[in-house]
Amino acid sequence: MNFFRHRHTASPGLPVLAALIAIAGCSSADDSASVAVPVPDAKVTKLCQNLDKVLPRSVDGRRREDPEPRSALTAGWGSPAIILRCGVQRPVKMSDPKVANGDDPKAVAGGVNGVDWLMERQGDGTTRLTTASRLAYVQVTVPEGTDATGALVDLAASVKKAIPEGIAD
Numbered sequence: 328m329n330f331f332r333h334r335h336t337a338s339p340g341l342p343v344l345a346a347l348i349a350i351a352g353c354s355s356a357d358d359s360a361s362v363a364v365p366v367p368d369a370k371v372t373k374l375c376q377n378l379d380k381v382l383p384r385s386v387d388g389r390r391r392e393d394p395e396p397r398s399a400l401t402a403g404w405g406s407p408a409i410i411l412r413c414g415v416q417r418p419v420k421m422s423d424p425k426v427a428n429g430d431d432p433k434a435v436a437g438g439v440n441g442v443d444w445l446m447e448r449q450g451d452g453t454t455r456l457t458t459a460s461r462l463a464y465v466q467v468t469v470p471e472g473t474d475a476t477g478a479l480v481d482l483a484a485s486v487k488k489a490i491p492e493g494i495a496d
Contacts, residue, residue, distance in 0.1 A: 360394040360408045362401050367414030367463065371495070374463040375400045375413035378489035382411070387477035407470040409478050415466045417496055418457050421445055439476070440483035446475070458486060462493040 367375065379399040384391050389405025402411040425431040426445070434447045436459065443459040452471030456479065457464055465486055469475040 360392065360403050360406065360410070361396075362394045362403075362410055362412060364396060364398045365400050365412055365414035365416075367400075371414045371463040372400070374490050375465075378413050378463075378465065378485060381485045381488050383481055383485060386481045387473070404478075407473075409470065409473070410468045411482070412466045412468075413463060413490075415457065415464045417464055418445055418447065418455075420447055421457070421459060439479040440487075442479070442483045442486050444479060458490065460492055460494070461486065461490040462495055463490050464495055465490060 365375075376399045379402065382391070382402050386404040386409055389409060391402065391404050392406065392408065394401055394403045394408065394410060400413050403409065420426050420431070420434045423431060423434070426434045426436060429435065434445060436443065436445050438444065442461075444456045445459055447455045447457075449455055449468075454469045454471075454473075454475050456467045456469070456475060458466075465482075467475070467478060467482065469478055
């Protein structure tokens with residue numbers, strides 16, 4: 328069963344996603360702004376390069392400051408940084424029936440401005456959000472104590488423009 332096809336009828340939706348984002352964690356992300364660069368196939372790499380070209384200069388009021396190593400597959404904003412990685416692997420939680428049923432307190436699915444996301448609270452206090460129903464997975468990590476809603480709103484238009492809807496796997 329495809330989780331996100333089922334999710335449209337079983338998801339708790341934006342109110343629960345917004346609530347979980349608001350209460351997620353309380354520490355900061357790694358200030359070093361260094362990230363692992365994904366290694367997707369050529370088709371996904373092209374989509375990610377297109378995304379990089381249309382990303383906003385600021386996200387949630389933070390100026391773009393890309394992490395090291397520099398890559399068209401990664402981007403960052405502010406310090407502690409909001410980090411975007413394009414071309415990541417499908418998160419295991421996307422296939423978890425507990426998430427689809429709203430029974431996992433650390434993961435929830437919902438949509439923001441036409442882009443579906445899986446939100447997962449991480450052990451280090453950050454919040455990791457991964458696009459769903461797109462031909463490439465885009466992952467956004469938000470520092471603990473930061474409301475991810477602003478970042479998702481600011482990134483939605485770019486994701487919609489560069490990463491077509493569909494199933495990535």
